[in-house]
Amino acid sequence: MVVKSSRQLVPDYIQNLRIYQAGKPIEEVQREKGLTRISKLASNENPLGPSPYAIKAMTQSLWDIHRYPDMHAYALKTALAELYNLKKENIILGNGSEGIMGYIMRAFLQPGDQVLTSEKTFIGFYILARGAGVQLVTTAMTEDDRYDVKAMVKKINHDTKVIYIANPNNPTGTYMTRQEFDYLMEYVPEHCIVIIDEAYYEFASEMADDYPNSMDYRYDNVITLRTFSKAYGLSGIRVGYGFAHEFFIENLTKVKLPFEPNSLAQVGAVQALEDRPHLERTLSENKRLLKELTEYLQGRGLKTIPSVTNFVTVNMGSEEKSQKLFEDLLNHGVIIRPLSSNEMNQYVRISVGTQKEMEHFYSAMEQVRI
Ligand SMILES: Cc1ncc(COP(=O)(O)O)c(C=O)c1O
Structure with a gap:
């Protein structure tokens, strides 16, 4: 009791x-x-499973499991930096993209802050925001189950610290167009951090011409989150990544558990990334x-x-x-x-x-x- x-x-x-x-x-x-x-x-897992090269690398790395992982995840960060033409200082890795979302909450939110998102979006985000003890503000979706950017813009005020957009969105499967994203960003003040959660980015890029790949923009106050859990088929090993300005990455790294992602996840993800x-x-x-x-x-x-x-x-x-x-x-x-x-x-x-x-x-x- x-x-x-x-x-x-x-x-x-x-x-x-x-x-x-x-x-x-x-x-x-x-x-x-x-x-x-x-x-x-x-x-929403990959039914084909992971790349066989990822399985092979993870199996081999089992023999080194008594060692701590590389806390700088050199190989995985190098592979991501090359793929996306970035510096390693712009990359954060974590225990799934949700793990990184948790770090964003821990690093940037203070009592009195508001976080803004939509109804009908990723449930993991609501839990993290509520768990941070800050005020969660949501707007209704449009009739066709998409983020209502105009309604969201109206809710931005000086207490809004984080804006969360899952693009494409889970659980609706819909996406915010390039035009809508541009509109939103026009009204986002500098004191707001925008999380663009692109867990399903690979699928959307394949299927929608006007889908905005947030990596093409490089706003200083945008954090892009992606994952190996969906298209890469590695949900079980928990590995996600984020891209942002060095200043954000440095501060996120201060609150992050040092040995995430684990060593199997690091080697598996490198191979998954290479197996185009x-x-x-x-x-x-x-x-x-x-x-x-x-x-x-x-x-x-x-x-x-x-x-x-x-x-x-x-x-x-x-x-x-x-x-x-x-x-x-x-x-x-x-x-x-x-x-x-x-x-x-x-x-x-x-x-x-x-x-x-x-x-x-x-x-x-x-x-x-x-
Ligand atoms: C929109 C969205 N973001 C994040 C996640 C979590 O992904 P991860 O496994 O990388 O933590 C999911 C998982 O379903 C998701 O749908």
Whole structure:
């Protein structure tokens, strides 16, 4: 039992947080449902897995696991600096891009600051902002489920310290166009830090002509975050990266845990970055299967949100219907994601899987009533 005085040890804004809910793990569904064939389409992972070169490098590096990682991550930073034509001083690495987001909160926010973002965006950001004890200000999305830049600009004031944009956005799959990004940046004052979370950047660059690659801009108050968890297929090893002005990177490095990313992640990421054919295969397969998935769902009369990512979000019309579809598909061994924890009760999100996983999904869909 927690005594009354213990409750006072934890600030209200932490006690009021809700624990992050991830996609249901495969083993859990196998255990609960007694099924062997499971297709997980719930966490926007790369269904093809990582580059085999990454696996090989990580396997070899297991023999050095008694040593601490290179805290400067020389090889990985060099590879990223070369790829993006930057200096290593402009790069930060962390335990997933979410880890770096946490460091941004720790390094830059103070009591009284506000953070500004949209409704229907990445749930991990809401948790981090609320957990920092600052005021979270959100604007509604447009009717077509995209960031409403005009509404956001109106909410900027002298207390706004961080603006968060996931581009493309999870869980809607939509993106902010170059024109909208330019508009937003025109109104962002110098005292604001803009986080552009490009976790799905590789997919969007492949699919949308007017998608703004934030690396083409180099604003001094923009931090671009990217990850090896999605297109590079390394979610399990936790490695993400960020680009920003040296001043920001230096201060972020002061609050960062020194040995992130771990040594396996560092070597795996270098190889993943070099294996361009694997990335290209990932992107072309995803594009093909996403189109097929969207057309299938629309053919079943479902309302999909146009996506430039590796998932599609569906408005089921009610929370009851979205929960029912999730449960029904689970009984057939297919895991999708109901979005109630994102306060999008009537929506479900379906990640693109392999061809085989998609066939499993389609055959399960034929057996459920929607
Ligand atoms: C928009 C967005 N940002 C960040 C993340 C977290 O990625 P990472 O695994 O690099 O922490 C996710 C993961 O789903 C995401 O959807």
